Amino acid sequence: MAKHWADFQYEIYLNGMTGAVPRLPTDLTRLEELTERRLGPGPVGYVTGSAGDGSTARANRAALRRRRIVPRMLRDVHERDLSVEVLGRGLPAPLALAPVGVLSIMHPDAERAAARAAAAQGVPYVLSSASSTPIEQVAEAMGDAERWFQLYWAKDREVTRSFLTRAKAAGFSVLVVTLDTPLLAWRPRDLDQAYLPFLHGVGTANYFSDPAFRSGLAKPVHEDPNAAVMHFVGMFADPAKTWPDLTFVRENWDGPIVLKGVLHPDDARQAVDAGMDGVVVSNHGGRQVAGSVAAADALPGVVAAVGDRLTVLFDSGVRTGDDVFKALALGARAVLVGRPYVYGLALDGQAGVEHVIRCLLAELDLTLALSGHATPATVGPADLMEDMAAE
Ligand SMILES: Cc1cc2nc3c(=O)[nH]c(=O)nc-3n(C[C@H](O)[C@H](O)[C@H](O)COP(=O)(O)O)c2cc1C
Ligand SMILES: CCCCCCC(=O)C(=O)O
Numbered sequence: 001m002a003k004h005w006a007d008f009q010y011e012i013y014l015n016g017m018t019g020a021v022p023r024l025p026t027d028l029t030r031l032e033e034l035t036e037r038r039l040g041p042g043p044v045g046y047v048t049g050s051a052g053d054g055s056t057a058r059a060n061r062a063a064l065r066r067r068r069i070v071p072r073m074l075r076d077v078h079e080r081d082l083s084v085e086v087l088g089r090g091l092p093a094p095l096a097l098a099p100v101g102v103l104s105i106m107h108p109d110a111e112r113a114a115a116r117a118a119a120a121q122g123v124p125y126v127l128s129s130a131s132s133t134p135i136e137q138v139a140e141a142m143g144d145a146e147r148w149f150q151l152y153w154a155k156d157r158e159v160t161r162s163f164l165t166r167a168k169a170a171g172f173s174v175l176v177v178t179l180d181t182p183l184l185a186w187r188p189r190d191l192d193q194a195y196l197p198f199l200h201g202v203g204t205a206n207y208f209s210d211p212a213f214r215s216g217l218a219k220p221v222h223e224d225p226n227a228a229v230m231h232f233v234g235m236f237a238d239p240a241k242t243w244p245d246l247t248f249v250r251e252n253w254d255g256p257i258v259l260k261g262v263l264h265p266d267d268a269r270q271a272v273d274a275g276m277d278g279v280v281v282s283n284h285g286g287r288q289v290a291g292s293v294a295a296a297d298a299l300p301g302v303v304a305a306v307g308d309r310l311t312v313l314f315d316s317g318v319r320t321g322d323d324v325f326k327a328l329a330l331g332a333r334a335v336l337v338g339r340p341y342v343y344g345l346a347l348d349g350q351a352g353v354e355h356v357i358r359c360l361l362a363e364l365d366l367t368l369a370l371s372g373h374a375t376p377a378t379v380g381p382a383d384l385m386e387d388m389a390a391e
Helices: 009-016 030-036 040-047 055-065 112-119 135-142 158-169 188-192 211-215 225-235 243-252 267-274 295-306 323-327 340-371
Strands: 067-069 084-086 089-091 096-099 125-127 145-153 174-178 257-262 278-281 313-316 333-335 384-386
Touching: 009 096, 009 211, 009 340, 030 340, 040 067, 040 188, 040 313, 040 340, 055 067, 055 323, 067 313, 067 323, 096 112, 096 125, 112 340, 125 313, 135 145, 135 158, 158 211, 158 243, 174 225, 188 267, 211 225, 211 295, 225 295, 257 267, 267 278, 278 295, 295 313, 323 333, 323 340, 333 340
Parallel strands: 096 333, 125 145, 145 174, 174 257, 257 278, 278 313, 313 333
Antiparallel strands: 067 384, 084 089
């Protein structure tokens, strides 16, 4: 029998018999406010903030909330199985931790803690190339757990090649290439404080550990750290890239490649033509194009455009188990979660990230069961209706 994630519910109640209650709220939408109180203004603005006036991030939430589940009754759901196959991998549930850079500004254990939490719960961890911990050290913390690598496509091909080689050697199996950040967006919460972690030398350790990156420096990092940081800023992404450039990535990665940040059906079709394996329908959690379409509103169009030719993943705005259910119903194969696990990390390290994963999956398990589904496979558009008046 597959694991019932919902058992976490009774584990909590039983622990309560000895007076223990969860250290963090089980309504994950409350974590942001707690994090606002815990972290300093720079880091908190960076993680909670988004592009422009924040309307894209709000639209992400609204697009999920507007869709309401229509539960079905009297279907046998006593044995449930949340496992799914994604890109040829069997996952215990349709969830992965999204790539988030610079985790050292949230918690000293940074990416290692997030990766260990994902490994402990069996969900894939997507390591950001802008991580504050070198690739190899994160891999070591994870044992043989499922790990994916996110690429910011550096201007210098040798740096990109070096990252891909290191990630492959460290056992990362799926490559996630982020397309929506060729430039950093207009982010008022960071601008008003003149705070970007990378310019304070924080979070660049993965680049600094890279031999190809270091070979481009006139002096060693410790002799001129500012020059090294500026070299990173100039290198991290390249707004000149076009679709044919993906050939280079394809030639240098022999596992599945997923393009992150796809919202337009025609871009999804181009991903098929470019020989890609999947896309993440995402607007970067509302952090890039201010005023962009909500990710959940873009999802059905992308799914319709590519059918079974690509694996469609989803992120941006997921905060609850029912949000995951809704993304599955709109056609996503699995969901990536971003800020909620970062808040868990900021508030309680590895345990906080595990708490977030367990809450999301327990709530998803219950939402499935209470809506008449024993597996994600049976969930579809007919399970949803739109309520334009929903708060
Ligand atoms: C602080 C922060 C840093 C991020 N860093 C990266 C990154 O390095 N690479 C990347 O592809 N996406 C990055 N993202 C975007 C996430 O992968 C993901 O798309 C987004 O957080 C999903 O939205 P959500 O936070 O509403 O769940 C970052 C997001 C946040 C909040
Ligand atoms: C100048 C480097 C910016 C890296 C962007 C990290 C990210 O994806 C985000 O902040 O969002």
